[in-house]
Amino acid sequence: MEKEEIWQSVLAQIQLMTSPANFATWFQNTKISSLENGRVVISVPNSFVKEWLQQKYNKTILKILRGLMPEVKELSYQIEKGGLKVVEKKDEEVSPPAQLTFQELEIDKKTNLNPKYNFSNFVVGSFNELAYAAAMAVVKNPGQVYNPFFVYGGVGLGKTHLLQAIGNEIVKNFPKKRVRYVPCEKFVSDVILSIKNHQIENLKSFYQNFDVLLIDDIQFLSGKEKTQEEFFYIFNTLYEKNRQIVISSDRPPKAIPALTERLRSRFEGGIITDISLPDFETRLAILRAKAEEKGVSFSDEILNYIATNIRKNIRELEGALNILVTYQKLNKKVPDFQTVKQLLKNLISPQNKVSSVKKIIKTVAEFYEISEKELLSNSRRKEYVKPRQIAMYLLREELKCSFPFIGRKFGGKDHTTAIHAYNKINEDLKRGGDLVEEIKEIKERIFS
Numbered sequence: 537m538e539k540e541e542i543w544q545s546v547l548a549q550i551q552l553m554t555s556p557a558n559f560a561t562w563f564q565n566t567k568i569s570s571l572e573n574g575r576v577v578i579s580v581p582n583s584f585v586k587e588w589l590q591q592k593y594n595k596t597i598l599k600i601l602r603g604l605m606p607e608v609k610e611l612s613y614q615i616e617k618g619g620l621k622v623v624e625k626k627d628e629e630v631s632p633p634a635q636l637t638f639q640e641l642e643i644d645k646k647t648n649l650n651p652k653y654n655f656s657n658f659v660v661g662s663f664n665e666l667a668y669a670a671a672m673a674v675v676k677n678p679g680q681v682y683n684p685f686f687v688y689g690g691v692g693l694g695k696t697h698l699l700q701a702i703g704n705e706i707v708k709n710f711p712k713k714r715v716r717y718v719p720c721e722k723f724v725s726d727v728i729l730s731i732k733n734h735q736i737e738n739l740k741s742f743y744q745n746f747d748v749l750l751i752d753d754i755q756f757l758s759g760k761e762k763t764q765e766e767f768f769y770i771f772n773t774l775y776e777k778n779r780q781i782v783i784s785s786d787r788p789p790k791a792i793p794a795l796t797e798r799l800r801s802r803f804e805g806g807i808i809t810d811i812s813l814p815d816f817e818t819r820l821a822i823l824r825a826k827a828e829e830k831g832v833s834f835s836d837e838i839l840n841y842i843a844t845n846i847r848k849n850i851r852e853l854e855g856a857l858n859i860l861v862t863y864q865k866l867n868k869k870v871p872d873f874q875t876v877k878q879l880l881k882n883l884i885s886p887q888n889k890v891s892s893v894k895k896i897i898k899t900v901a902e903f904y905e906i907s908e909k910e911l912l913s914n915s916r917r918k919e920y921v922k923p924r925q926i927a928m929y930l931l932r933e934e935l936k937c938s939f940p941f942i943g944r945k946f947g948g949k950d951h952t953t954a955i956h957a958y959n960k961i962n963e964d965l966k967r968g969g970d971l972v973e974e975i976k977e978i979k980e981r982i983f984s
């Protein structure tokens with residue numbers, strides 16, 4: 537594997553831990569300039585970045601590099617021009633610039649859209665199908681059906697991807713339409729700056745010119761009265777001309793604090809859909825799709841492991857996969873299961889993992905509406921036996937508890953009882969039916 541690829545992989549992981557603004561500030565124009573005998577030199581554009589990386593990111597970078605190449609010993613920084621560049625496409629440009637690009641930074645200047653987000657790589661499942669359906673209607677008839685289209689959901693669940701895919705699709709289908717994507721944070725700072733420079737009218741007419749305005753993370757308007765006022769004005773102008781407005785947020789309009797009533801009611805005037813959490817099957821489907829996109833394949837055991845442990849964030853699912861892909865390229869072989877666990881231990885944080893034996897027992901008891909005492913007892917009553925076997929199964933499956941431990945936990949039973957319970961549930965699961973759903977639901981509760 538090349539230095540470039542290694543650095544891309546490091547960047548991909550760092551990106552998971554930092555805000556887009558920080559990421560762009562500190563990692564633009566950086567690269568690995570040499571890699572010899574475990575010594576890695578990173579070239580940076582100026583002394584400011586050098587100091588910052590040394591102070592704030594050194595440990596992290598080192599840790600990630602070691603995850604990829606255990607032989608890495610030390611890290612140093614060197615000031616140099618060049619390296620990773622922001623690539624802005626110009627219309628007349630014929631060939632792409634020669635320097636290394638990081639996909640995240642490949643942005644079309646006119647629309648502010650990143651071509652990597654489109655519908656062909658957007659997985660649809662029950663968690664996002666309404667949002668997807670609304671998006672489809674919008675791209676077919678921008679400004680005509682759902683206006684505004686307001687989508688909300690938690691971090692890393694595809695809001696930005698969806699907004700950008702809408703933009704890219706409209707550009708493709710209606711090349712004449714002027715489309716603009718803007719993160720709300722950027723909009724807020726532009727408004728503040730242009731008020732200061734007496735340019736606010738220019739800014740307003742700039743935005744009023746678009747046929748499609750996609751504004752991401754609108755919750756940032758919260759408490760910013762002046763910006764809300766200007767946005768209200770832009771919104772109305774666009775709306776009256778049937779221009780499409782698409783808005784994303786981490787929460788519904790009602791829950792955005794310090795938002796003026798008139799804006800809230802505007803946001804509620806079109807369609808509102810949410811993106812919830814993808815279920816296990818969808819997480820697997822996303823992993824499979826992304827692996828295919830990258831031209832790699834991993835065993836079901838590995839994909840299951842990732843999908844089981846990373847539940848709330850698609851960006852992290854992708855991050856886990858990237859780490860494995862890099863390993864595979866570096867070592868020219870698929871990592872085995874133990875290696876996978878080792879590689880992903882930073883990503884699969886303790887709070888993502890099952891917290892404890894206690895939690896499993898409590899959750900199973902609650903699910904079957906029996907007491908913990910009954911669950912752990914020796915009673916052979918049917919309504920206790922099945923939950924008990926399931927709890928034993930989960931302790932083994934999720935926490936890798938030893939069978940003797942499990943036996944002791946449940947009324948001082950022999951380890952063969954625990955083995956029997958584990959095998960029984962395993963067999964029953966293979967047969968399908970209600971049990972599969974029940975265990976899925978229990979696991980969701982254990983992990984949430």
Ligand code: ADP
Pocket residue numbers: 657658659660664689690691692693694695696697698822850851854
């Ligand atoms: P948000 O804006 O909600 O925080 P993003 O849109 O940035 O989340 O998504 C995080 C990552 O997950 C991105 O790399 C994105 O491409 C990917 N992603 C999100 N949703 C999907 C999906 N439905 N199918 C495929 N990839 C997705």
Ligand code: MG
Pocket residue numbers: 695696697752
């Ligand atoms: Mg986003």
